Amino acid sequence: MKKIVLCPNVQRDGDFSCTAAVKAMLEAEGCRVAVSPVCGEPDTVPPFGTEELDSALNGADLLVTLGGDGTILRIAPQVMVHDAPLVGVNLGHTGFLTELDRDNTDLLKKAAAGDFRIVPRMMLDVEIRRGDRSVFFDTALNDAVISGIVQNIRLLAKGDGDRILSFSGDGIIVSSPTGSTAYSMAAGGPLVEPGAEAIVLTPVCAHMLAARSFVLGPERVVTILPEDVSEGRRCVLSVDGRGLIDLADGDQVVVKRSKYKLLMADLGTRSFYETAFDKLGERA
Secondary structure, eight states, X not given: OOEEEEEEBTTTSTXXXXXXXXXXXXXXXXXXXEEOOBSXXXXXXXXXOOOOHHHHTXXXXXXXEEEOHHHHHHHHHXXXXXXXXXXXXXXXXXXXXXXXXXXXXXXXXXXXXXXXXXXXXXXXXXXXXXXXXXXXXXXXXXXXXXXXXXXXXXXXXXETTEEEEEEEESEEEEEOTGGGGTHHHHTTOOOOOTTXXXXXXXXXXOSOTTOOOEEEOTTOOEXXXXXSOBTTBOEEEEETTSOOEEOOTTOEEEXXXXXXXXXXXXXXXXXXXXXXXXXXXXXX
């Protein structure tokens, strides 16, 4: 019997109507279904029992998120240590990472039967080093963003200790291939196929004509050093949009390929290029 974990975003499926329908459909297919709500406390009591995500993932064959891209980004650091591949149902807006919509959840029967291709997504370890101490650590599926608040900041970016970029501007984005279609793209960075392995550096509103994106090899260790940070010149780090961490003068933000990957279940409903056209542009 296949075990499937449903992770509804309670801000998107507050009455659990979509979750309940998917749960009943998969149970009718002979699956054992666990439900682990994420992204806040539900306003209503779900009509079924729930489990903590880490516990529910033990022995799971498939994880289904019901929400949007933010739901996947939120739970990615918890999911990456497990072997269950993930497929997303979009109940939000853009839904670039989610393969299914509310109207085609019946394709989850195909996923439950194991009829999918696993696409490992590279992730990034992000650390703040302050002197000889590590004061912060997180793992990103999309990106790490170092930015100024209200005013420009000066940044130095290094790869394996060698200078790559030095400029004043709004900030810099260090993204994975998955994150290349998010903020990095909006800032003028390249699109990278999600199955590839690379680290993308994209300056944000740089006051320098020669400041361009760099696509680095996956083995590079990237170090970002904000310069002249003071009480009146605030600089922050954000990892996949999960809050802001203030940086102090002399801090180093170190980003490198994680040993973990997020396993995504590809049902073959559309290619990366079709998704890019549908979600990010217009077809000719």
